[in-house]
Amino acid sequence: MLPSRLLRALSVFALFGTLLTSSGAVAQTSDVERLIYNLANSDDFRVRTQAALALGASKNERAVPPLCSALGDSNTTVRAASAAALGRLAQRAGQACLENRFATESSDVVRATIKKALDAIKSGGAGGAEPAFATDTKYYVAIGKTTDKTGRSGDQVDGIVRAAMSAKLGQTSGFLAAPSGESLVDAKRRLGKHPGVKAFFLSPGVSAPDYANGNLKVKIEIAMLSYPEKNLIGSFSVNLTEPGVSPGSTENENELIRMAAERAVDKFSGIAPNQ
Numbered sequence: 001m002l003p004s005r006l007l008r009a010l011s012v013f014a015l016f017g018t019l020l021t022s023s024g025a026v027a028q029t030s031d032v033e034r035l036i037y038n039l040a041n042s043d044d045f046r047v048r049t050q051a052a053l054a055l056g057a058s059k060n061e062r063a064v065p066p067l068c069s070a071l072g073d074s075n076t077t078v079r080a081a082s083a084a085a086l087g088r089l090a091q092r093a094g095q096a097c098l099e100n101r102f103a104t105e106s107s108d109v110v111r112a113t114i115k116k117a118l119d120a121i122k123s124g125g126a127g128g129a130e131p132a133f134a135t136d137t138k139y140y141v142a143i144g145k146t147t148d149k150t151g152r153s154g155d156q157v158d159g160i161v162r163a164a165m166s167a168k169l170g171q172t173s174g175f176l177a178a179p180s181g182e183s184l185v186d187a188k189r190r191l192g193k194h195p196g197v198k199a200f201f202l203s204p205g206v207s208a209p210d211y212a213n214g215n216l217k218v219k220i221e222i223a224m225l226s227y228p229e230k231n232l233i234g235s236f237s238v239n240l241t242e243p244g245v246s247p248g249s250t251e252n253e254n255e256l257i258r259m260a261a262e263r264a265v266d267k268f269s270g271i272a273p274n275q
Helices: 004-008 022-041 045-057 061-070 076-089 092-104 108-122 156-170 184-192 250-274
Strands: 139-143 175-177 198-206 215-226 232-243
Touching: 022 045, 022 061, 045 061, 045 076, 045 156, 045 250, 061 076, 061 092, 076 092, 076 108, 092 108, 139 156, 139 184, 156 175, 156 198, 156 250, 175 250, 198 250, 215 250, 232 250
Parallel strands: 139 175, 139 198
Antiparallel strands: 198 215, 215 232
């Protein structure tokens, strides 16, 4: 069985483009520099993994060289996250290093992630490749942008949630995640070929982290809608607590948000058959 942290790394952050002011652009550049440094220098593979995925979400072409270098990381999770991030960036500059790594990569999981990244680049974007419906696919699930109440700038939380949920769906029998940014036209076309598949749209929301009594509490709420019609079906939430965490611990928040997003998919997989 694959380690859960590795499975979490097999999806990629999805971001929506934003028009930045001059001060916002400076902040973004600073964030990219910090992520590049963390990817290359952190002793914690979780920090390096997070940095790789966030660089993929940055839409900054300067992220390509450090991600290419990270394909040679000693940790399998980091290599998979870096490959997925390059696929999300969909920059032609990342194609050669992915192809070179594919030829020497020993991990089947990383090789599969590299292949998906190459497919994304060749198709012009991560949302361009056709989702692979299988004979046992029963549920097709699109994930909306996360409503982020954490107070953070940018779309990092959205990326964490989307990556974790997409990866978990990929490991859940009978479920298939829709490509990020899928148009309703494409959704109808794809689902029209599979009339027996039930489709859902999940709209996640993350509440502000609660550090009361020395504990970190994270809550994710999921609105369930039909798809592609997007009629509200219902909602549910997942709450997780980690004891002994100091206020403002971003790394702990990210990990707990990621875990809560995975739990949300577990919970949804039990709800879906009854909808």
